[in-house]
Amino acid sequence: MHKFIFKPFDEMTEKDYAMVGFKSGLEIHQQLLTEKKLFCRCPAGRYSDKYDAEILRHMRPTLSELGEYDGTALMEFKTKKEIIYRIKRETVCTYEMDDTPPFQIDEHALDSALAIGMLYGCTMVDEVHIARKQYLDGSIPTGFQRTAIVGVDGKIPYKNREIKIIQLSIEEDACREVSDIGHRRVYITDRLGMPLIETVTGPDMRTPIEVAEVAQICRRLVRSTGRVRTGIGAGREDVNVSVTGGTRIEIKGVPRIVSIPLLTYNEAMRQWNLLRLREELKRRGITEKSFKSKTENVTKILRKTRYQPIQNAIEQGMKINCVLLQGYKGLLRWQTQTDTYFSREISDRVRVVACLTTLPNIIHSDSSGDTIAASEWQNIKKQIGGKDDDTLVLVWGDEQDANTGAQEIVIRAKEATIGIPSETRQAFRDGTNGFERILPGPDRMYPDTDLPPKRIEDEKLEKLCLTLPNRIWENEKWYRKLKIPPNVIEPLAASKYTKLFEMLVKNSKLNPTFVAVALIQYQKRLKTYFPKAKQIEIETFEEIFEAFKSGIISREGIFLAMKSFLESGKLRFAKKIKSTELTKVIKDSKIATKKMKIQNEEKKTEILIGLIMNKVRGKIDGKLVADKIGFSGKGKR
Amino acid sequence: MATDEYKGYRGEALSTLKNFNALVWSDVEIKTSKGSYTGIILPRSETADPLHVVIKLRSGYNIGIAANKIQNIKIAGRKEAHYKIPEKEFPFDPKKPNVKLLGTGGTIASRLDYRTGAVIPAFSPGELYGSVPELADICNLETEKLYGVFSENMGPEQWRGTAEAIGREIEKGVQGIVIGHGTDTMHHTAAILSFMVQNSPVPIVMVGSQRSSDRPSSDAALNLQHSVKTAAESDIAEVMVCMFGPTSDTYGLLHRGTRVRKMHSSYRSTFRTIGDIPIAMVSTEKITPIRNDYKKRRNDKNVIVNTAFEEKVSIVYYYPNMKPDIIDSLIDNDYKGIVIAGTGLGHVNKPLYPALKRAKEKGIAVYMTVQTLWGYVQMYVYDTGRDMMELGVIPGANMLPEVGYMKLGWALGQTNDLEKVRDIMMTPIAGEITEREPSNGYLIFQGGIPEVEEFISKYRK
Known part of the structure; x- marks a missing residue:
């Protein structure tokens, strides 16, 4: 079924993308140009890595409005992260710290969002309801982002078709991550609470280039209002990609539009290759039902290993778990993206969920690189009862993390028999992407009980429309x-x-x-x-x-x-010169040129004009000067 | 008025929904003069206007649609929400201490209310366990919902009921008691329980949350863990308030019930011991006493529960230019006790004197406290103070005004004899009056000062 093999990026044609059923949509985040933040009165747009204080928080999942837990929320809870927020007095108040309820929404920001919504031809909502969108990664201290839809169902023309704008929302920006090591994640809060709009397009783009082109159109469209911020980080894209038989995958936080084509290409390839992997597993008789794995503690066997990472782990009293994936031999070397293999899917999960952030965090028996000695692999295989067509994966860490890690290896390997797990993925500089978290669903939405709904009168929209x-x-x-x-x-x-x-x-x-x-x-x-x-x-x-x-x-x-x-910063106009003054300047300049030694006679006039203009530039039209001295102006000016 | 089928809707929005037979929780496509929307019709807050219909879009977002623009509603199905945390039975371990959690309401146990669109206290304490399973590592927990009210609606009836419930539990032999309570008046309840429940052999720990438990960043879970740990393991047999020390998720403080006060409208670390230091720090790991003059845990059940309370008591917060009619109206309405929160060392203006004289003549107990909160009443320093004592105003030492109010209500509940009332008032029962104020009992750091900023940058707030 999935016979097609991805070609290098430059060689892929529109036909190739049509063949794999490439589909992509955008979620464009654009900061609005306001003086203040969205739900408090902190100054907007002041960034600095300096900070005065730190606070520490944890996040716990809560129920959605419809009474369900969100999958992402539960995953984040599994990671048991300590979140540190760095705070600078000038840019952060007790609202961002989640120690004060929100103030009323910034009217300028709301007006801008409404105006841009109308520019996209959206149907504007009659009453804006502020929602809480849960983010348990800690990127917002409340654990949720305040966000509200202002318009739905817009469109922009592209080529000879239309790209649908599904919705436009106004929301507060999140923190910037400083580091994420082990069970501790650090954020700086300067960007937190900045007003931004999120524009969601339909999955209407058919090639990676189209995605970038549409992103450009949207970027330029919103800029034309003069209501948005420009500069680094003011606009960021999330890109959704899927292929036929695949899953909608969200690549988060793409800072530059030029990197979109390669990223989307790699994601399409990853999905396609994971579907091919599923076929290979099926060929080997491994399905979700027949999938088998086994986990054992192999710390003892590796007591004397010379493989440095595990040697270090053992010295620190860590536990080493081995996961046997029955029938998976060779598949951890299955290519997913450019120079990237299935083992990375597993390693990513272990990194994020088990918080084993020091790489390598797993090794496996399919690896061609240096790992533990062949004899050690043999001993492990013997202890765990492995066969020749099995694959062994090792993971190490303190007891709890090593166990979570082993569980995640099993979970991710098993998911390969089902298809492509719904995830959000982070963009890397080399154009590939890595696992970030499970894709959150609508279950993470909750109405914001701190703020009442806000009515949008037609008259307000009509007035705003005039400014477009x-x-x-x-x-x-x-x-x-x-x-x-x-x-x-x-x-x-x-x-x-x-x-x-x-x-x-x-x-x-x-x-x-x-x-x-x-x-x-x-x-x-x-x-x-x-x-x-x-x-x-x-x-x-x-x-x-x-x-x-x-x-x-x-x-x-x-x-x-x-x-x-x-x-x-002040307007000063050079007064226009009177014609008598001009005559004097010309006369003086002529005398000056005569004193010069100019060999090329043709240049003489040009030099004369140069001298004159130096004195009268901006005070009179250059053409008048040329006329006055009878210069025809065949030169540059 | 709307029935449950059209929950919260009224006026134009209600008649539009009725027109199309579109009940709340219907999965619908709504066609309007502007465009179409697909989603689920949600109940509407009763305080919101009668002009809009709220739907939850497929994306999970809610929006309001003007009823007068709705042309058609096509109903595809129905999906009713069941907002309920899975209630699990608490595991029992005979080796672990038994703790009783009494629920009175507040944001530690809250959920969304469709009627008002705000948060209401509605979780049974049993459900709390479903969301904080860590509690099972500490103790065997039994829960009982006494009330479900916002803390501003707590009153004598609830105070008595809670005190009696505590007495019953001690009688049954629990090792500790936790009381879930809204934070606004938690220190009032802590004070009255300190008088109504005396000589407790076990810890009585009041707890709440400043961020409701429907938020991922809520302080509820950690506060619950801290309070349950204190109830189960600490040797402090007093009425305490257990809330965040700093705003960070690091440790809680155990404040003596008569010296604690809510000092910020929204901060997590809002509760502070006033004019003294807290009893202990508590984390999920350990309890660290920072003083040792607290009442120790005992093995007996010799608790004294005394719930008499005179309701005709008031606090008068003095302000310059106050007119005597304020005091007069209390006298005319048969109040039996007045606690004044006076300025400085405990003063009010001269025009009030005749009213105070009337109060004395009518046998009303009048006590002076200070609105500065920190420090003692000292009525000898100025003549005005002496004049007022002549008029029968009794200095209330360093009792906090709210604590003075609670104690006077309790004391007048015991007797009408003003001499005896005075004895009760001026004899400390649970630390409400202290003999001395330690030098670190008054610390309000001033931000902006270099050394304070240095401190803040070093330690997590």
Whole structure:
């Protein structure tokens, strides 16, 4: 059934992806641009690794609204983690520490979420209900994220079809993980509580490239509102991937859109190869029912091993468990992703659930690398009663962890006979991914009893609607018609200046290319001088263009005005020069050029113009100067 | 009004649901003028508006749909929620001590209430075990639900009932008693139980939670473990409050029932011993006494339960510009005792004097405590204090105002003879008045000071 073998990434075609039934959807997290956090009045967007204090908490699973425990919750509880939160006074108050109930939702954030929802063409909800979405990994000190749906059922055009937007929610951001070693996980809390929106698309993308392209469209669409944060970590994607016969797998926290294609390719390959593994197991007669395993304590046999990790473990008085997987010989070397094998699926589980975080945390008899001596494998095999077609897996740790580890090995190996377990997986830099936790379901939702539902009046939506920019795809079409430079079209459409552009071009009748270049390119150029400067506000640009229209400044003066604004934070316009003054400058410059030794006569005029412009730049249009001295302007300017 | 079938709905939303025969818990597709939604109709909070229908979408999220936009509701089925923690029988081990958990309510035992949308106390203490199985490692636990009320609704009836229940359990020979209680008035109940139940041979431990047990980060589980451990293993035979020491999940503190007070509206580490130090620290590992003058556990059953209580007692929290009519109205309403929380060392303004004189003449017991909470009443320092004593106001030493209120109610329950009442009031029964305030009995660290910040950065808060 699963005959197809995955080719290297570059060689995969659309047809290949169609063959495996590649399907992918996105969950896009985008921080909103607000002054304050979502449910408290802490300042938003101040990040630092420094901290003043630490607190320690544990998480316990609770029942969902419908009276059920969530699978992830139970898994996290098994791990028995100690969670440490690092706290900085300036950015965290008692709300984030879960020592104060939430304050009312930040209205600006809610408005932004509603506006973006409308931009996606969503059906907006009439009454917003804040829910608690359980996260027992500790990434939020309450153990849940406050989140609410604001719109459902939107869409964006892509190629010649539509990508569905299933829902758009507003929620608070989580902590950043600092470390996760053994039974202790450390978080820094600066990002905690930041308002963000989550946009969930349908599983409508058919190739890895499509996933990245749709992510780009969504990113640019929300940016065009000017209501979102930009920069590192302000936008993050979770990517859902499945293949025919597979399971929806969620890859969490992809920080860069460019890494999406390789990640989704590898995940599709992993699922496909796990399905092939199931077929191989079936061929060997191993099914969920007939699966057999055995676990034994083999610490004694390995007392004198020279394999360093186990030698160390024995010195520390740890226990070594051996799990026998009947009939699994060779299968731990079964390829799942690029340079990655089934043994890693098992190792990941042991790492996360049994908290055995020092790698290697398992070794197995299929391994071609250096492990324990062949004679030791033989002795273990004899003790546990293994046959030639079995595989042995060793796991070590203190008694409890070694036992949990052995259990997880059995659980994961058995799952291979069933298919692909529902998991969330974490993205790695090399484009592969690893197990993070069991995929949580709707059972982890619980209504937030701390805050009442919030009615959204139609009038509010109507008002917000007026602030919306045109959709980027509509604007891009118009810009192409206006023939503005191609490299400016996309950035302009995704910028917050689209309305301003429209006004300047339509109402003020300014040259579209000139306006677009001023809004986008000038700013880009200035960014190299002032890398830390914020984007120029729309109101500031309005003032600048007003000055231009009323003849206070020249075209060049626009650039200089922007520069001085970024430099000093104040708008200062260089006054336009009078023509008598210009005549004097020209005269002085002519005298100056005559004193120079210029060999190339042709350059003479250019140098003259250069001298003049140095004195009058921004105060008069360069073209007027050229006219005045009779320069035809065949050169650059 | 809505019946259970349309739980919480009223007005327009109710008539819309009735129109389509869509009961709560129906699995539906709702078509509106804006779009369609699929999910389960949930009950609605009675305090919410009559204009919206709430559904749980497939994703688990809830949203509200304006009833006036609903065009059609298609019903596909029904899925009713059963919010219930699996109740397991507590394992019995003859080698382990027997502990009784008496439930009165509060957030340690709470669940979602669809009627109000808020959290209500509803778990039977038995169900608590289902969620905190670690308790079985400590003791054999029996539970009994006495009441299911928010702590602000606790009153003389509940105090008496709880004291009597404690007496019965001691009579039966339990090794320790835990009382689940809402936190708001836990220190009031702790105080009255300290007077109503005297000479207990076993620990009596009050416990609650600041984050309800329906939250993963709840302090309920750890507080329960700490309190049950204290009841089962400690040698402290007093009425105590057992709540978080720091906000971190590290240890709890055992506060003497007459010196403890809730000091923050929402922090986990809200309970503090005032004007003294707590009796002990408790973790899941061990109990560490930090003083040794507590009453020790005994093998007898010689407990004294005395639940007499006079309800006509009031606390008057003095403020500048208070008018005498406040006191007059208590006199006219036949109050028998007044505890004043005065300013500073225990003062009120002159305009109140005539009213205080009236109170004395009418035989009302008036005691002075301090609203500074820390420190003693000292009415000799200023003339005004002496004047007031002339008017019959009795200084209540370092009794906390709430404790003074409880004790005066209890004392007036014993006798109407004001001299005898005075004797009872001024003779410490359970540490409510101490002879001396140790220098570390008043420590409110001031954030921002370098040495305090250094301390905070070193130890988990």
